[in-house]
Amino acid sequence: MGRYLHWFIAGVAIGLLNILSYAVKKPLGVSTSFVTAGAIGVRAIDKPLVDKNPYLKEHAKVDYQFILVVAMALGGLVSSRLFGRSAGNPGRTRSIAGIIRQLAGGFLMLFGARIGKGCTSGNILSGDAQMSLGSMLFSLATFVAGALTLLVFGDRR
Template identity: 30%
Template structure:
């Protein structure tokens, strides 16, 4: 059963989860900062766009450390890819247009839900925020429904 669910193994998922959890916990413990990625994204864009949404004080006052945080996420992914994963890239058969549409839908959902899976799922649930529980349940229900619809659709096309 485990091999079916995790054909590439499960240990790296556990290590990744523990690392992310510890990083977010330490960020909050030492500085009182919440490390949700949608806010990191919006505050980073405040350097580029002058639109009122991106120029809110909550983004401007934290954008320097959030930009460093975002660069750390990108650097961490690059280190994993080239130093720890033996240079083996993960590939997908999903067409680029579907990835693009999915990215826009996720971005819209993060704005609509006032946060993303990392903000609500890791930071919000970790600090026992009830609205985050509702958001995570909505994310997960949507993900389960989408995955099952895609599996049915894919089988029907094959």
Template identity: 25%
Template sequence: MEFIFEPWPWYVAGPMIALVMFVLIFMGKKFGMSSNLETMCTMCGAGKKSAYFNVDWKASRWNLIVILGAAIGGFLAANVLSNNNNVKIAATTVEKLHDLGFDSAGEAYLPDNLFAIEALLDPKAVFLLLLGGILIGFGARYAAGCTSGHAISGLSNLQLPSLIAVIGFFIGGLLMVHFLFPIIF
């Protein structure tokens, strides 16, 4: 049972994702995390204010179970099924992050500078988290889906717009990490 406490290799996790995608495609479902936001807004009555949200949310409630399972699974993986919470990243990356002030780099999944409770007292950290959330929300809406929806579901369905979106996600991520991240921090 020791294997369950270690990160699973690609040749195990990849086929499992493919199996889930095959089942979803077979059932006529589309996977994506950002679509849950649409479902939650619809459930809360946003259809009264915007015709966009005037849809049958019950048809998408299965996806809400997916997001709940992802949250519970992530918590269990980090707190119960993990012997070692150190993040295995390259030593040069850890050094660069330390230079930028991220002292917990290589030791924690999330940097304390942004995700510790104390970070909520830092106006810069709060501003960055809010701005990041707004940009992610806008980007997911503008791209008609999030990274998981396009990269997993869209590419599984061989959709050209998903391929274009995934290429854009990678380019944006590279620009952020190599150019904007050092400027911001």
């Protein structure tokens, strides 16, 4: 078996997942699942607080998107084992500063996604599938911003 899934097969799988997601009346996206995880955690500690807060109350239940996020993590683990990529890059050393930068970047992306009421994956996968001009422009801007960020802050070996 090859190290990577063929791009066409992966594309068809994402397309089928997109169709399935619309069949259950919700577009693909995962940023809300982090709110769901937070609300479920807060509910476990302080249920009255969640009951008083409409935003937390609305998100304090497991839905298909939350299950999708758990399945994505498990799928990544299975894929890494199945295709032999679980060792990572043996020549790369990880520094505390690099890990902190990655966590900070992830936090900023998630924070921006929640402020914008949508995540990059949902906007790009679902919006582009609907041929939304705004989503296509967002996809282009995301790609350009990612490339520029890599040029400025990328690994300098």
